[in-house]
Structures are given as C-alpha cells and as structure tokens.
Amino acid sequence: MDRKIFAVGDSHSRRCFENHDIIADSRVLFGYNKFDGRTAFNLSRHEQKLLKIIGKLREKELIFCFGEVDVRLHVKYKHLQCGTPVKKLIEATARHYISYVHSLRQQGYRIHVFNVVPTGDFKGDAAEKWKKGLNYPFTASHAERTAYTEMLNAAYADHCQKCDIPFIDIYRHLVDGDGRRLPEFIFDFAHVDNSCADLVLKYHSFQNG
Numbered sequence: 542m543d544r545k546i547f548a549v550g551d552s553h554s555r556r557c558f559e560n561h562d563i564i565a566d567s568r569v570l571f572g573y574n575k576f577d578g579r580t581a582f583n584l585s586r587h588e589q590k591l592l593k594i595i596g597k598l599r600e601k602e603l604i605f606c607f608g609e610v611d612v613r614l615h616v617k618y619k620h621l622q623c624g625t626p627v628k629k630l631i632e633a634t635a636r637h638y639i640s641y642v643h644s645l646r647q648q649g650y651r652i653h654v655f656n657v658v659p660t661g662d663f664k665g666d667a668a669e670k671w672k673k674g675l676n677y678p679f680t681a682s683h684a685e686r687t688a689y690t691e692m693l694n695a696a697y698a699d700h701c702q703k704c705d706i707p708f709i710d711i712y713r714h715l716v717d718g719d720g721r722r723l724p725e726f727i728f729d730f731a732h733v734d735n736s737c738a739d740l741v742l743k744y745h746s747f748q749n750g
Contacts, residue, residue, distance in 0.1 A: 546747060547598050549591075550606030552577045553658050556728050557606065557737035564604070564738045567594050580615055581607035581638035595650055602747045603650060604709065605642060608634070608657035608697070609731075612689040617681035631689060635696030643704040653707040653747065656694045659715050659722045660686035661731040668730040687720035707747075711740045 544565045548558040554576070558566045567575075575590055584591070584607055595603060611634050620627050642652050660683060663672070672679055681689070694712055701708035715726050715733055728734040 544601075546602045546604065548604040548606055548655070549594055549598075550576055550604075550655070551579055551610055553609055553732060554604070554606035554655075556732035557655075557658065557735060558604070559735055561735055561738040563742060567598070570594070570597060576607070578610055579607065580611045580634075582611055582615065582634045584638060585641045595645070599649060601651070603652045604655050604741070605652050606655040606658075607638060608693055609660070609690075612657060612660060612686055612693060613681065613731075614675070614677045614679060616689050617685065618677050621680070627689065628692065631692045632696055635693060635700050639697065639700035639704055639706065642706060646704075646706060653709050653745070654697055654701050655709045655741075656697065656712045657690050658733050658737075659712065659720065660690055661722065661727075661729070663730050665730055671730075683721075691720065707745070709741055709745045711737065711744050714740050714744070 544563060546564045548554040548564060548566045555566045555568055558564045559568070571594065575594065576587070579587060616627060616630050616634075619625060619630055639654065642654060646652050662668075662683065663679070690712075694710065698708050698710060700706075715723060715737070717723060722733060726733040726736050
C-alpha cells in the first residue's frame with residue numbers, strides 16, 4: 542500500500558477518509574471495518590484486534606478516529622444508570638483513550654488523534670431502522686450530543702497536549718454556529734463525508750507525527 546496516512550477507528554474513520562488519494566481508511570487492508578460501534582473509553586480492550594491492523598502500518602502516519610459512539614450512546618446511558626456527572630464521564634473517557642494512545646506511541650506508532658465528528662440528526666427512515674437494532678437506549682438530544690462532543694474534543698485537546706500527541710482539530714470547519722453539521726459535509730443521518738480528508742490535509746501537518 543503506497544499511501545502514507547491511514548485512518549483507523551469506528552465507522553467515521555471509513556466515511557471521513559474512504560476513497561481518498563492520500564489518506565486511506567484501514568478497511569482497504571481488511572475488506573471491512575473492524576471497529577464499528579467501539580468506544581474510545583474501551584479501546585484498550587480490543588488491543589489484539591487493533592494490533593493486527595496497526596502492526597501492518599508501523600511505518601505509516603495513523604489517524605485514530607474514536608469517540609462519537611461514546612457521545613451518542615454511552616455518556617447519557619452511564620449518567621442515568623450510575624448518576625455519575627456528565628463532565629466526569631467525559632473526562633474519564635478522554636483520559637482512558639489518550640493514555641492508551643500514548644502507550645501505543647511509546648511503542649513507535651505515529652498516531653494522530655482525530656476530533657470527534659459533529660453529531661448527526663438521526664432522522665429519516667434509515668435512522669429509524671438503525672435505532673431498532675440498538676442494544677442501548679438512544680436518549681441524548683441533539684443539543685446534549687453537541688455539548689458532549691464539544692466537551693470531549695476539548696478534553697482530547699488537553700490530554701493530547703499533556704502527552705505530546707498530535708491532535709487533528711477540524712471540527713469548527715464542519716459545523717455552523719449552533720454546532721450543526723454544514724450541509725455540504727453530510728453523508729447520512731450519522732456521518733460526515735470524505736471531504737474531511739482534504740480538510741485534515743489543509744489544517745494539520747503530519748511532518749512531526
């Protein structure tokens with residue numbers, strides 16, 4: 542594989558970077574995405590599966606794309622289930638995820654952390670069909686998910702800075718003033734499209750990964 546930058550992560554790593562000439566999503570190596578529905582908080586639990594992918598990409602720059610699943614389902618669910626404050630849950634998510642990324646970078650993997658993408662509207666027939674297959678209740682409103690996303694991105698940025706991990710932050714280029722996805726970037730009810738790849742190349746340098 543001649544491309545030098547690979548995206549690894551949940552379904553957003555595919556939609557944000559698929560079919561791009563410079564950045565490839567890891568699916569091109571394996572035929573399907575192995576981390577759909579996985580959370581940033583629990584990424585370390587999937588280390589065996591993860592190392593099978595990134596072990597083949599040790600000489601590449603890696604974009605890790607995780608966190609939207611935490612925002613969409615688990616933050617509100619855990620808040621209601623356990624009574625833990627949302628801010629504490631989000632801080633714990635960032636700490637778990639970034640500390641694990643840091644441990645991988647210490648092993649020589651050149652990982653760049655991608656911001657959590659803007660939350661979708663989850664409206665329409667396709668979204669309703671998707672909701673019926675969920676194992677967790679989908680109760681967070683759009684306003685709550687937007688707030689969670691912005692809080693988690695801020696926590697990612699803070700922990701990345703402390704650990705000297707490159708943080709890719711193009712979030713502000715994907716949303717309007719209310720945090721809603723700009724129409725030109727919408728792929729479907731949940732995802733933004735691979736225009737993200739060009740924005741990443743425009744606003745982020747991989748030279749010092």
